[in-house]
Amino acid sequence: MRIHNFSAGTAVLPDFVYNKTADANRDYNKTGLSLLETSHRSVVFADILTEAEALLRELKSIPQEYTVLFLADGASQHFAQIPLNLLNNDTEASYLDSGVWASKAINEARLDGKVNVVASGKDDEYRSIPTDFYIPEDNTHFHYTSNNTINGTTLLVVPKTSVPVICDMSTDILSSEIDVTKFGMIYASEQKNAGVAGVSIIIIRNDILDKVNRNIPNISNYAIPADNKPLYITSQVFAIYATSLNLKWLKSQGGVPAIEKRNIEKSGLLYKEIDRNSLFTGRVSNISQRSRMNVTFLPNNPEHEQEFLDFAAERKVVVIKQYADYGGFRASLYNALPIESAKTLIAVMQEYENHKKLNA
Template sequence: MKHNFGAGPCILPSEVFQEASQAIIDFNNSGLSILEISHRSKAFEAVIEETEALVKDLLSVPDGYSVLFLQGGASQQFAMVPMNLLPQNGKAAYLDSGTWASKAYKEAQKFGAIEVVASSKDANYTYIPKEYTIPADAAYFHYTSNNTIYGTELFEAPQSPIPLVCDMSSDILSRKINVADYGLIYAGAQKNMGPAGVTLVIVKNDILGKTGRDIPSIFDYRKHAEAGSMYNTPPVYAIYVSLLNLRWLKAKGGIEEIERENIIKARTLYDEIDRNPLFKGTAKLEDRSRMNVTFVMENAELEKSFLALTEERGLVGLKGHRSVGGFRASIYNALTITSINTLVDLMQEFAEKNA
């Protein structure tokens, strides 16, 4: 058995893989593969409509918001957000809490003035900046809720006098949020929602169309909303697998139940990191992510041996990002407590042998 701690594309529930693989051969007894059905067919219209309905249900999306399924990943949203929300000769505010947040504001600088209100780069992004002021004269305030590389997470929406924009790629659907606090949320699917290839965007309709900018249609949120996410051919299979995963999450008990499980999983692993004399966490205690647990060894010379042991025992994806080193356990929604306990047991075993 493999225990997949990969940062993404990542683990999905086994039952989702079963259904998704069957649909490649024969989708809903149609005699056609999901890979070859028309995106304009009634069969796929039903898929995208149910997927949208489940997103709205699970996240309690209020009226006045559009739910979009786009392509290009979160990286494309780094440009689409300012293209659609930053007026010409206007400015936007950004929080720099990690690599992806940094990439986001650097892309936005191509469309207008960007004020970085705070950064934790000086400490290698091991904490979430807290002492900052959001400028009331900016068009929006952008932040990244979970920083996959550095293992930090911001659990509460900042109090803001301007629309909030959040990159929730790695913690969307993992905990309760109040969508009404945000002007726009975007998330690459490949952590908690589905496979790589589709990006979720939830946008408040009344913040659009105010930039004075002539936006190419393919990059205009309004065009995608008007077309029901089918302005061009959508990523059919990625949306279908996301539907299966959303059904799975709904059947489990929704966001409330998965958040309860995620809290237990993260606490179990962090408790072992703090207890075990061989290991130490890298993120500040108050900012520790529930999705990406980053840690190193007190004796760095032992890290290669421990990594080799994890791979030998079927625990994959634990090597830390090259900019941080050490280890990263990505413990997204579909990862079970059994996998967490297996890792904890191995950490204890390794400590006993290397005491």
């Protein structure tokens, strides 16, 4: 029986990616070498990187005035690196506080300069995202998180402002159609929708590269790898290959428009069951901001939490426990999760409801 993996990351990948990476691990493209022992300076990797960038540009319609990087780190690295690149000592940046990871980005930015928190969902326990706020035109940039993994909220409309918009799309990149030109920079850890852990996608508009007027380490300056890619750092050869495969799979599925329709269907079915089921309640207070990627819900009786987790695990539904120190459940419905898995979780919820009624 198939395991239904609802992990928030590292997430489920398509079988196509599993099979091709397994082959590459043994012998990449009949070279006689494992990709794990292939140099990041080799022609083999140069071809992989070129294909990955071309696929990403095609799938997201990225114009040439944007640089695409695949960097060896996670999103948290960029919480610190972004203000280093954009925020001078005498300037201010605007941030939207919509959850745990947005708060971490704010705390890192405060180490480098002035931060204007335009709005915060903290008083609502991040069950919704504020949308009524002002972004000063003299700020260096505006930063927000488009999808909040832990809280299960999402902001589908890009806030309007004249300053560069910087967006953390770690948990919803490639899941829905967006206009890249509305952003100064998009960044994302890959282990949700784009690939495996250890690599971040960076899409940055060229005119905001190398603008800071203070000295920063070369390793932290986005302009350096942009000018020297891919050789300034030791690239994650195997992980970027997995990314290329994942992008190729996404293209074969009909691209982002097709996968967005599938994601709407998957999340819609699960939210419908949460709203119907007498044992569960959705966590997000603003229904229009419910995430398509991370569906969060609570047991109406907290004492049933572990019982339901065990009940689901017995039926091969796994990793639905909410993030550490948070109660309830979280089902992550990333691109590669089959709709059959969502339907299986729904069936388990219905079976559990019937079980509790029979044993009441």
